[in-house]
Amino acid sequence: MLNLILVSCSENRVSQCKKIISITQEIAKESQTNRKTEDIQKALQVADSFDKAATEMRDLSISDENLVKYQLGLADIYQGYAQTTRQFIFALQQKDINTVKLMQQQLQQLGQKEPKLGNQMNSYCQSK
Numbered sequence: 238m239l240n241l242i243l244v245s246c247s248e249n250r251v252s253q254c255k256k257i258i259s260i261t262q263e264i265a266k267e268s269q270t271n272r273k274t275e276d277i278q279k280a281l282q283v284a285d286s287f288d289k290a291a292t293e294m295r296d297l298s299i300s301d302e303n304l305v306k307y308q309l310g311l312a313d314i315y316q317g318y319a320q321t322t323r324q325f326i327f328a329l330q331q332k333d334i335n336t337v338k339l340m341q342q343q344l345q346q347l348g349q350k351e352p353k354l355g356n357q358m359n360s361y362c363q364s365k
Contacts, residue, residue: 253299254362257308260297261355264290264315277326284322291315307358314354317347 264286271283294312299305321343328336 250301250304250362253297253301253304254358256297257294257299257304257311257358258362260290260293261311268318277330280322280326284319284326287315287319287322291319303361304358307354307361310354311351311358314347314351318344321347 267286268283271279274280274283291312294308294315297308299308321340325337325340325344328334328340
């Protein structure tokens with residue numbers, strides 16, 4: 238009986254990992270495709286996609302405590318990407334160079350947090 242419970246928990250974690258990974262892969266693909274765009278409308282669409290990914294991530298039903306931390310961390314990062322991208326574009330349109338530079342730094346910081354968090358989550362998801 239105990240083995241059944243352990244297997245059940247393990248499968249549950251695996252399926253929860255897959256839900257999170259599915260969203261991360263989807264937004265990563267879109268982000269990568271449009272990373273170097275100079276089209277403001279396209280950049281705003283990517284910001285909208287990050288908002289959507291953040292909402293989808295938060296809405297996932299995750300019961301594993303550790304995965305909830307990764308889930309919410311990724312949602313916060315995606316929300317940050319969306320907000321910072323919009324602020325960057327606005328500053329660019331206003332020719333506010335100081336804010337543009339600040340937003341670039343914030344985007345870089347988010348860009349460093351995301352893979353670190355993703356790697357931690359992948360390690361957790363692959364452990365038994």
